[in-house]
Amino acid sequence: MNRTKFILMRLLGAAFVLLIIAAACFAIFYLMPANPAQYSCGKPCSPERLAEVERYLGVDQAWWKQLFDFLGGIVGGRTYGEGAAAIHCNAPCFGYSFRLRDSVTDLVIDRLPITFSLTLGAAVLWGVGGIAAGLIAALKRGTAADSTVMGAAITGISAPTYLLGLLGILLFGFTLNVLPIGGYVPFTENPGMWAFHLILPWIVLAIANGAIYARLTRGQMLEVLSQDFIRTARAKGLSETTVIGKHGLRNLVVPLTTLFAIDIGGLLGGAVITEKVFGLGGVGTLLLEAVSNLDIQVIVGVTLFAAAVVIIANLLADLSYSLLDPRIKAVR
């Protein structure tokens, strides 16, 4: 199978999985006892108004027709209601929040820069820090450096982000008063303040996530270093830097990419906890607000968005393997 066909098959597979998740989300959230019209109707809600909203949202239709409308909205946009009261939701339409009077797509796009800034900065920190720490531990195996890194790693894995975050706020925000305790400044407005407000959330996320990278890097590196081709490379008289850098590290690329894809994809779909602790109004906060207001269209939309991001991240990782590791032929 050639590469183009492989990529096409993967894309089709990803689209199919997304379709299944969309249908499952729809079934769970729309067909449950909770009536989305009830939530969009507002309070007080008269029976006439409720019927009107139900017709408006299309939830008075048969379930399969609703699902079809919903999926159709994602592909080609959809219009709620008719005539003067009609609201058009452009494609891709993942629903419309009558509470916030905006399409879910626009709401997510509005919030995405915050979540994106948070994830990206943290990912750089934990990627560099975690992998470097893991390499040091592997190369200095059995020394104090190794046990320090491994001890720090198991502590990082065990400490929940919100605990680290709150302790960080307590120490740097209140006691030392050197860092802001929360809030967000857009990058376009003031890059310096942007980084200043995000530095603590970045570090907290990096500690919590980087620990896993340190452990994975150390474990994989130790295994690679015990293999024959490393002994051969050393026997050829190659420098230790070349052996580790060229022959050793290359074998870590695929497992690390996989983990990166899962983690970044997961966070971009809403870094709920970190956003809550530091008062960052990202996608995760949008979801939490929707949950407390029972804004079901937003709940479904954000869930689907999060699933889509994870699947796309995995897809990109899958596609990159054959470029990163020539041993993996695009056969699947």
Next chain:
Amino acid sequence: MIGLALVVFFVALAALAPAFSAITGNSPYAYNPDALGPDTAPTGPLGGVSAQHWFGVEPRTGRDLFAIVSYGAQVSLLIGLASTAVSIMVGVAVGLIAGFYGGVADRLLSRLTDIIFGFPFLIFAIALSATVPASVPRPLLLILVIGFFGWPSIARVVRSETLSLRERGFVRAAAAQGIGSGRIIIREIIPNILATIIVFTTVSIPGKIGAEAALSFLGVGVNPPTPSWGRSISDAISWVQVDPMYLIFPGMALFLVTLGFNMFGDGLRDALDPSEAEASTTTSTEAAPAAAPVSTDPLSAGGQA
């Protein structure tokens, strides 16, 4: 050993919560307004620590924090262990079927495993909590939801071990004798993967405990007034400047129990399976991190969002 000691300590704390409650006369539900100052913050040092209130009291209500932490241990361990049991049962069953029978069953189950593995668990669990009727008891819902999203990693490992066991001589010999597949799975396969299952069970408990605490922290877990470490930590946000001990006690409990299970799991893995202790091999192009050392479980990643 430190890990095991911590685990034993918290199990004892949970089991003895009613006994401690009887000794000190404090219940996790009883309000003690007289332990609070006029600003509703606890009076006395360290959040009101005293012979009567070992961990001080909760701001605003004056409920005994030690009682909340010890009863919170019950909730935490119950949900953590029960959801782990759900995950292990589903994961082992899926892995055995996929690995032993292969073919279409394997392809379908592996695809399903991939989907659940990549699913944004935390987001979905939050969304679900908004729509499930209040008549469903929250602890049960949490056990099922956390348990359901936790099975893919164990399923992958069990599948790959079953795949290689299936080709081994003693299994083929049993099949050649005409022994049924159900019997082969129970008599030949399961005893050989038991060590893996035990290790996996131990290392997945902390992730599950963390998931419950995270959901309760976000206000979609255990309902008040049932004590929960996650909710206490969340309530502590607005008091962190005035009464930091309100954050420290439940926070440390959560951290230490997670650390305990993680360390215990690591030790167990080293003892039972020395080859896995150093590293893991990822051979397929899917490059599943499932066989990676500890905690690449999406749940623990979810707890770190």
